[in-house]
Amino acid sequence: MAKKYTTKHEVAYYECDINQTMTFPSMLGVAVKTSEEQSDKLGRGSDFVASFGLTWVITNYQMTITRLPKVGEIVDVTTQALEYNKYFCYRNFWFHDQDGNELVLIESVFVLMDLENRKMSSVVEEIITPYESEKIKKIKRAPKIEKIAQGEVVPYRVRFYDIDSNQHVNNAIYFNWMIDVLGYEFLTTHEPIDVNIRFDKEVEYGSMIDSHYEILELETHVETRHEIKIGDLLCCEAAIQWKKK
């Protein structure tokens, strides 16, 4: 059974939007920080990984949202590097309230990337042994993200604060562009219940990206589909399920 690691986090006002609940970038920031803390504790921090010429990159998130964390609330953030195969590591994150109720589950896929040529590397046993993840044969596939049929588009410029220390846009920032296009009216009358996002290409500082989107009114709920592109190049795609408030 892979090791679990839990930290407590108090939700700050600046991590929340006008709905008084945590934004996607804030949730992902806190989640990833928790996994970094676990890695540091196990002697497998970014310096250790870099000593192999490698770095961790996240390629997918699947989020199941029961209730978004609220401003001022204290949540338990738990992470567990469950399983891995030759190329992919599967890590879960959970947000729980102080009564132990699950608020958010985030399933993620991590890969090791070569710092020089930025290509995917196979998993290095020495890096991942201490997490006690289960070795599996199977490659788990995230649910398919349907393409946009009839969408609209808003352009965005990558800003200085959007990039992180590797000079690429931090994964969490894609949500700024995807969420913003939905507009005030939509975002104050709908709550996300499920997110499926895949990161295909890294975006660099100075790029102009296009945030394509489509809003589909389904029988039981609303689905929004998203594609972040640089010209014709697909950098990120996502599907978000929403319920009406």
Place this chain on the structure above:
Amino acid sequence: MAKKYTTKHEVAYYECDINQTMTFPSMLGVAVKTSEEQSDKLGRGSDFVASFGLTWVITNYQMTITRLPKVGEIVDVTTQALEYNKYFCYRNFWFHDQDGNELVLIESVFVLMDLENRKMSSVVEEIITPYESEKIKKIKRAPKIEKIAQGEVVPYRVRFYDIDSNQHVNNAIYFNWMIDVLGYEFLTTHEPIDVNIRFDKEVEYGSMIDSHYEILELETHVETRHEIKIGDLLCCEAAIQWKKK
């Protein structure tokens, strides 16, 4: 002597930019959160203030930066509501490292604003008594912010995540627009040492703002001047002093 309140804060990677040091929005977020915690402890949280039909608004920051907090560093964040007169409350914030060295001093001016008509109110004794601030006659003036003589301009649209619960742009967000225009080359070769910023008009969701700026090479250091405008309307102005790395 006014009461001091201190919390510890561990600097997260998502609070830092490519220089591995805290961004202005992150520092201000953490600082303001500390003052909110103090207010809650003293029974003077936002609900209590709202019961008078009022809310706190920050009109100025003066920052003196010895060294920016670094990623992973634990800092002590201290706040003290030093003094007040009929309209203005003067509150300081300090960031200290774990050896007690001052990293950043932030002097700020708070005013009470009427929630209905969004006009300034005189200070209500019942709200501020527990802080034990000193009552003064004098109105303290921040150093003058010189106008831009020959500047350049970049437009920005206010995004959904830029607004806070009162539907206006959070003060800290102005820094995104002011910093971003300086560009990658400047921002990775200069460190801020002093900031003087004044908030004149609130910016609402959906607005397009212009971020005007000018870079002045002085004998001892570099000064950047900033004006955030909607058309001809000045919303925010700032002067930042920088040293070369």
